[in-house]
Amino acid sequence: MKEKYIQILGVILSVGYGIFIVFLYAAEPRTLEEVSMKAKSTVENAVTKGQVIAGTYEIDQAKFNEGLQAFRQDNFVLARDGFDKADLEKRDSKTQFYIAYSFYRQGWGRISNDDALFKQSLDTLSRVTLLDPNFRSDDANLQLRTPVELKAELEEGLKVTADDFNPLRLVRERK
Amino acid sequence: MESEQPDIDDLSVVDAVLIEEPNDSEIMTAVSPRQAIVPKIEKQKRNENQKHYLLYFVLPFIFLTAALLGGLRLSAADNSFIFLKPALFCLIFASVMLVLFFRSGLIQLNGWFSESFEMAKNAANAAVLMSLFAATVQLFNSLLPEQGLPFWIVAFCFFWTLWNNLFADFDTKKLLQSLGGLFGLAFVVKYLVLANLTAPVSENWLRSIIENPAQEAFTWLLDLPRFSAGTGYIQFFAVVLYLIGLFLLPPTTENLGQNREE
Numbered sequence: 001m002k003e004k005y006i007q008i009l010g011v012i013l014s015v016g017y018g019i020f021i022v023f024l025y026a027a028e029p030r031t032l033e034e035v036s037m038k039a040k041s042t043v044e045n046a047v048t049k050g051q052v053i054a055g056t057y058e059i060d061q062a063k064f065n066e067g068l069q070a071f072r073q074d075n076f077v078l079a080r081d082g083f084d085k086a087d088l089e090k091r092d093s094k095t096q097f098y099i100a101y102s103f104y105r106q107g108w109g110r111i112s113n114d115d116a117l118f119k120q121s122l123d124t125l126s127r128v129t130l131l132d133p134n135f136r137s138d139d140a141n142l143q144l145r146t147p148v149e150l151k152a153e154l155e156e157g158l159k160v161t162a163d164d165f166n167p168l169r170l171v172r173e174r175k
Numbered sequence: 176m177e178s179e180q181p182d183i184d185d186l187s188v189v190d191a192v193l194i195e196e197p198n199d200s201e202i203m204t205a206v207s208p209r210q211a212i213v214p215k216i217e218k219q220k221r222n223e224n225q226k227h228y229l230l231y232f233v234l235p236f237i238f239l240t241a242a243l244l245g246g247l248r249l250s251a252a253d254n255s256f257i258f259l260k261p262a263l264f265c266l267i268f269a270s271v272m273l274v275l276f277f278r279s280g281l282i283q284l285n286g287w288f289s290e291s292f293e294m295a296k297n298a299a300n301a302a303v304l305m306s307l308f309a310a311t312v313q314l315f316n317s318l319l320p321e322q323g324l325p326f327w328i329v330a331f332c333f334f335w336t337l338w339n340n341l342f343a344d345f346d347t348k349k350l351l352q353s354l355g356g357l358f359g360l361a362f363v364v365k366y367l368v369l370a371n372l373t374a375p376v377s378e379n380w381l382r383s384i385i386e387n388p389a390q391e392a393f394t395w396l397l398d399l400p401r402f403s404a405g406t407g408y409i410q411f412f413a414v415v416l417y418l419i420g421l422f423l424l425p426p427t428t429e430n431l432g433q434n435r436e437e
Contacts, residue, residue: 003431004293004295006224006232006299007227007231007293007296007298007299008298009232010230010232010299010302010303011295011298011299013232013235014235014239014305017235018305018306018309021242024258025246025258025260028257028258029256030256031255031256
C-alpha cells in the first residue's frame with residue numbers, strides 16, 4: 001500500500017478507536033450486552049440532536065397520540081411517559097404544554113392541591129413560553145388554552161389565602 | 176571486375192575483427208547482477224511498508240488499548256465493568272512524561288512534525304502521539320489509587336520522581352529503565368499491597384469485622400475501593416502494553432520511506 005494511504009487509514013482507524021473508547025467511558029456500560037444497548041441509544045440521541053440542528057426535528061406522532069389518549073383517560077403518569085418519549089428533545093411547545101397540563105390535573109384537588117406537582121407544571125410551562133411565546137392550544141377539551149392562563153391557575157393554587165377555607169371551594173370543578 | 180575476383184576467391188585470410196557470439200549461459204551470467212537487485216528492492220519496499228504499518232496501525236492500537244484498559248475495573252460484587260475517568264493529576268503527570276520523552280530523545284519532535292513532511296504524515300504522526308498521550312494518562316489512572324490517603328501519597332511520589340527527572344540528564348535507555356522501575360513499583364503497591372489490605376465484599380457488616388478485622392480496619396481507614404481480583408490482571412496487561420508501545424516507538428519518522436524514494 002502506498003505510504004500516504006497507510007497514513008490516512010491510520011488516522012481514520014485511530015480516531016475511530018479513540019471515539020469508541022470515549023463512548024465507553026461516557027456511557028459506562030456494566031456488561032458486554034449493555035455496550036450495544038448504550039451504543040444504540042447514543043446513536044438515536046445523536047440523530048435527534050442532528051435533526052434539531054438541521055431544523056428537521058419532529059415529534060413521534062404515534063407516541064404523542066398514545067400520551068394524549070392516556071391524558072384524556074386521566075392516566076397522567078402514562079400520558080407524561082408518552083409525551084416524553086414523543087418529544088425527546090423537549091422542543092415541541094404543544095407536547096410540553098400537555099405535560100404541564102397533566103401535572104396540573106394530577107395535582108389538582110378539591111380540598112387541597114399537590115404543591116410539588118404544581119411546581120413541576122410551572123417549570124414545564126416556562127419551557128413552553130420559551131419555545132413559543134404566543135402558544136395557544138387548539139384542544140377544545142382544555143379550559144386553559146394558553147400558558148398565561150394555566151400559570152395564573154397554578155400560582156393561585158400554590159398560594160394560601162383565606163379563600164382556601166371557603167366551603168364553596170368543594171363544589172368547584174377542575175379545568 | 177577482373178582484378179577483384181582473385182581477392183574473393185582467396186578466403187584463407189580474412190581481415191576483420193573477431194566477434195564472439197555469447198551463448199545463453201553467458202547471457203544469464205551477464206544479467207544476473209540486475210536480477211539480484213530487483214528482489215532486494217522489493218524486500219526493502221516490504222520492510223518500509225512494515226515500518227509504516229507498525230507506526231500507523233500497530234502503535235496507535237497498542238496505545239489506545241492501553242488507554243482503554245487503564246481505567247477499567249471490575250466490581251467486586253458482580254464482576255461488572257467500572258470505567259473510571261482519569262483525575263486531573265493524571266493529565267498533569269502525562270504532560271510531564273511527554274516533556275521527559277522529548278528531553279531524553281525518546282521522541283525527537285522535529286522528526287515527528289516538520290514543514291517538509293506531507294500533511295497526511297504530520298496528521299498521522301499527531302494521531303500516534305495523541306494515542307501515546309491518552310495511554311500515558313490512563314496508565315497513571317491505572318497506577319494511582321482511586322481515592323483517600325493512598326491516592327495522595329502515591330500521587331506525591333509520582334510527582335516527586337517526575338519533577339526530579341525533569342532536571343536530570345537522561346538518555347533514552349536510562350529513562351526507560353527509570354520508568355519501568357517506577358511503574359513496576361507503583362503496580363506492586365496498588366495491586367499487591369493495597370489490594371491485599373482490602374477486605375472482601377460481605378453483606379454482613381458484623382461478620383466481616385469478626386472474620387477480617389485487620390482488613391476491614393485498613394479498608395475503612397485508607398478508604399480502599401473493593402474491586403475484583405481480575406482488575407489486577409487487566410491493569411498488568413495495560414502496563415505491559417504501554418511499555419511494549421514505548422519500546423516500539425521510533426525516535427523519529429524522518430527516515431521512514433526515504434530509502435524507497437532513493
